[in-house]
Amino acid sequence: MHKYDAIRPYHDLEINAVLQSAANHPMMKAMMNFSFPELSEEEWKEQLKKTHSIRDFQCNFIYQTIQKVLEKSSEGLTTSGFEKLDPAEAYLFISNHRDILLDTTLLNVCLFEHNLVMTASAIGDNLVKKPFLHVLAKLNRNFLVQRGLSPREMLQSSKLLSEYMGHLLFHENRSVWIAQREGRTKDGNDETNPGVLKMIGMASDEPNLMDYFKKLKIVPVSISYEYDPTDAMKMPQLMAEANNEVYVKDKNEDFMNIISGIMGPKKKIHMKVGKVLDTEIDAIVADNDNVNKQIQALAQVIDDSIIQNYQLWPTNYIAYDIKFNTNKFAHKYQEKERLLFERRMEMRIDTSNDTAVQGFLAMYANPVVNKLKYTDEL
Structure with a gap:
C-alpha cells in the first residue's frame, strides 16, 4: 500500500491525530463556527477528539457544513436516479465539472442520503497548495492528481492513479469520482476528454479494454446549477482563449474560486445520475474493434448521458x-x-x-x- 502514499487520502488510523493538529487552524475554526454557530469552541473540539474515521468526519461535520452552505447560498438541492443504484456496490462516477469542490461534495451528500457508498474523489494537486486545504482534502477522502509533470513523469503518475482507482473499486469496494475532463467547464460545453478514459484504462489486465470498463460500473453524473457562482471568474480565461492568448492564473485564483464556489449564490441545484453503462459498452464493442475508436465512442456515450440528464433552468x-x-x-x-x-x-x-x-x-x-x-x- 505504500506505493500510493503520495496520492492517497488519510487512513482511518491517521484521522484522529490529524484532526487534533488541525483543530487550532484559523480555517478550521472558521468552518466550525460557520457550521455549528450554536457550539462553543470547546464543544466542537471535544467532538473532533471523538472522531476516528473519514466517514465520521464526513457525516458529523462536512455534511452539516454543506447543509449550511446550501441553506445560505442556494434554493435547495434536488436529485434523481440514485434510487436505481445498489447500496452494496461501488461505482465509478464520471461527472461534468462546474465547481472545484462542490461537485464532488454534493455527490457525496446525495450518496449519504440514499445510503450508498460514498466516493474517494480525484482532485488536482494544484488546487490544494495551501497546507490546510491539502489536509482537508485528505480528510474528505480526496486523492491527488499530480499536475505540471514532465511527459515521462506524467506517464508514471497516470499509471499509479489508474491502479489506485482500480484498487479502491475492486479491493476496498469504494466508489470513485472523477471529472470528465481536467479543469472545470467554462463555456457550458460538457465534453469527456478521451485522455481521461485512457488514463483510467491503464490498469486494465483484460484482453479487451472495454471489458475492464464494464467491470468499473461507470455511472455518468450530471450536475447543474441555476447560477454558476464563479461565472464571472471564468471570464478572463475565456477572453484570453478568444484572443488566442496564453492564460496565466493569478497566485490565489484557485483558492478564490473555491471560496466563491462554496459561498456564491446558486439558486437551484440538481444532480442526476445516469444508468450504469453496460449494454452501451457491448454495443461499442460490436460496432468497432479499434481501441482508440472504442474509447472515443465511450466518451460520446458518457457525453450523451450527461447532456440528456442535465437539468435546464430559466x-x-x-x-x-x-x-x-x-x-x-x-x-x-x-x-x-x-x-x-x-x-x-x-x-x-x-x-x-x-x-x-x-x-x-x-x-x-x-x-x-x-x-x-x-x-x-x-
Whole structure:
C-alpha cells in the first residue's frame, strides 16, 4: 500500500491525530463556527477528539457544513436516479465539472442520503497548495492528481492513479469520482476528454479494454446549477482563449474560486445520475474493434448521458434567447427572471465588451444548444 502514499487520502488510523493538529487552524475554526454557530469552541473540539474515521468526519461535520452552505447560498438541492443504484456496490462516477469542490461534495451528500457508498474523489494537486486545504482534502477522502509533470513523469503518475482507482473499486469496494475532463467547464460545453478514459484504462489486465470498463460500473453524473457562482471568474480565461492568448492564473485564483464556489449564490441545484453503462459498452464493442475508436465512442456515450440528464433552468433558456435574439423559449421563464439575469450580467462583466457578453451568455446557453441535438421538445 505504500506505493500510493503520495496520492492517497488519510487512513482511518491517521484521522484522529490529524484532526487534533488541525483543530487550532484559523480555517478550521472558521468552518466550525460557520457550521455549528450554536457550539462553543470547546464543544466542537471535544467532538473532533471523538472522531476516528473519514466517514465520521464526513457525516458529523462536512455534511452539516454543506447543509449550511446550501441553506445560505442556494434554493435547495434536488436529485434523481440514485434510487436505481445498489447500496452494496461501488461505482465509478464520471461527472461534468462546474465547481472545484462542490461537485464532488454534493455527490457525496446525495450518496449519504440514499445510503450508498460514498466516493474517494480525484482532485488536482494544484488546487490544494495551501497546507490546510491539502489536509482537508485528505480528510474528505480526496486523492491527488499530480499536475505540471514532465511527459515521462506524467506517464508514471497516470499509471499509479489508474491502479489506485482500480484498487479502491475492486479491493476496498469504494466508489470513485472523477471529472470528465481536467479543469472545470467554462463555456457550458460538457465534453469527456478521451485522455481521461485512457488514463483510467491503464490498469486494465483484460484482453479487451472495454471489458475492464464494464467491470468499473461507470455511472455518468450530471450536475447543474441555476447560477454558476464563479461565472464571472471564468471570464478572463475565456477572453484570453478568444484572443488566442496564453492564460496565466493569478497566485490565489484557485483558492478564490473555491471560496466563491462554496459561498456564491446558486439558486437551484440538481444532480442526476445516469444508468450504469453496460449494454452501451457491448454495443461499442460490436460496432468497432479499434481501441482508440472504442474509447472515443465511450466518451460520446458518457457525453450523451450527461447532456440528456442535465437539468435546464430559466437562466439557460434566457441566455439562449438573448444570445440568438429569439423568443423561442420565452414560455420557460418569467420576465422578472430575465431582468434579474440581465442585471446579474451587467454587475459581473463589462457589457460594453461584446466578446465578454457572448462568452458569458454561451456559458449558460450552450447546455440548451447541446440538448437540442437530442430533442426539439425542450
